[in-house]
Amino acid sequence: MIDAQKREAFASFSTLLGRGKKEVPSLVIRPPYAQNKALFSTICLTCKDTPCVDACEEEIIFLDDNHTPCVLFTKSGCTFCEECAKACPNEVLHVKPNNEVAIDADVKIDIGTCIAWNGTICNSCGDVCVPKAIQFFGMFRPMVEMDKCTGCGFCYSVCPTNAVLIKGV
Numbered sequence: 001m002i003d004a005q006k007r008e009a010f011a012s013f014s015t016l017l018g019r020g021k022k023e024v025p026s027l028v029i030r031p032p033y034a035q036n037k038a039l040f041s042t043i044c045l046t047c048k049d050t051p052c053v054d055a056c057e058e059e060i061i062f063l064d065d066n067h068t069p070c071v072l073f074t075k076s077g078c079t080f081c082e083e084c085a086k087a088c089p090n091e092v093l094h095v096k097p098n099n100e101v102a103i104d105a106d107v108k109i110d111i112g113t114c115i116a117w118n119g120t121i122c123n124s125c126g127d128v129c130v131p132k133a134i135q136f137f138g139m140f141r142p143m144v145e146m147d148k149c150t151g152c153g154f155c156y157s158v159c160p161t162n163a164v165l166i167k168g169v
């Protein structure tokens with residue numbers, strides 16, 4: 001409970017500084033299980049419903065202006081539950097057996113806005129990182145180890161100062 005109160009206080013402070021607004025990433029982040037990104041701009045346009053959007057339990061998949069599925073981590077992250085792929089009628093999203101699952105994204109920490117990099121103890125991003133891809137040097141200076149990162153996005157929504165940056169690759 002105390003951690004949540006601290007996070008709210010930091011979030012309020014960052015809002016006062018003009019950093020409280022989460023924005024849609026500039027480069028599109030596709031859902032997991034995408035085998036061929038070219039299919040999004042062709043086959044997804046023919047999909048009459050939104051089965052992948054409706055199937056997402058975390059509510060992070062949405063349709064962009066081109067009617068293609070994208071991921072936005074402002075509410076939550078991806079649990080890799082496979083429901084979006086199971087719901088996809090055209091196999092644009094497809095689960096392959098024994099395949100490592102990750103979202104094709106570049107995750108970084110902005111050291112200018114990260115409060116841990118600026119002398120305040122905060123490990124919000126590291127606490128939610130299941131693959132332990134966010135490593136802290138001492139009690140400060142978190143860094144993302146991209147060889148371990150799955151791009152799940154859980155670190156994005158918990159950061160009180162919006163220092164986690166995620167963009168599609």
